[in-house]
Amino acid sequence: MATESQLQAKRPVTAALAGPYGHPFHPILVTVPIGAWVASLVFDIASRFVHRPGFLTQGSEWLIAVGVIGALLAAMVGFLDLFAIPAGSRAFRTALVHMTLNLLVTAAYVVNFLWRYSNYADGGSVGVGRLVLSAVSLAVLGVSGFLGGKLAYRYGVRVADESTQAEGYTRGPRRPTWAG
Numbered sequence: 510m511a512t513e514s515q516l517q518a519k520r521p522v523t524a525a526l527a528g529p530y531g532h533p534f535h536p537i538l539v540t541v542p543i544g545a546w547v548a549s550l551v552f553d554i555a556s557r558f559v560h561r562p563g564f565l566t567q568g569s570e571w572l573i574a575v576g577v578i579g580a581l582l583a584a585m586v587g588f589l590d591l592f593a594i595p596a597g598s599r600a601f602r603t604a605l606v607h608m609t610l611n612l613l614v615t616a617a618y619v620v621n622f623l624w625r626y627s628n629y630a631d632g633g634s635v636g637v638g639r640l641v642l643s644a645v646s647l648a649v650l651g652v653s654g655f656l657g658g659k660l661a662y663r664y665g666v667r668v669a670d671e672s673t674q675a676e677g678y679t680r681g682p683r684r685p686t687w688a689g
Contacts, residue, residue: 514595515665533667535587541579545572550643556634563632570625573618580615590667600664603656610653617646
């Protein structure tokens, strides 16, 4: 049986902004920066192996910018989810570390974007320093993602309670999955 604290962490502070019960927006939004930043690293690496890498370096730079914008949107919604977690709990401490790592990664990508923007027109491959900054930032993002998974899958933050989940395992008339 779930405690009152556990139930509190499952409910949105505001469904309109954070997503309704059982359907949080934060996990959906984090796919934008993750995808953009992984693709930017692929472009960075590829720029070191092609004859005229300018299109890859420019693409990488703009993917970083898209990732930063997506990260800021995900952070706003994630911050609302943080408010639902009881302060002082293990889940809350984990969420604070998750948030801090994500903010550091986002700041690193802002620095990376500005560093690249100063050399926008050179058309060369991505420098080793910028590539390393991207790789390290992505590694830290992976650690943060692990903690985000721990929040959802171990602590059940913003996940429907077990009685609601059990509805998906009862036999009955077939209904489309989008109908609830």
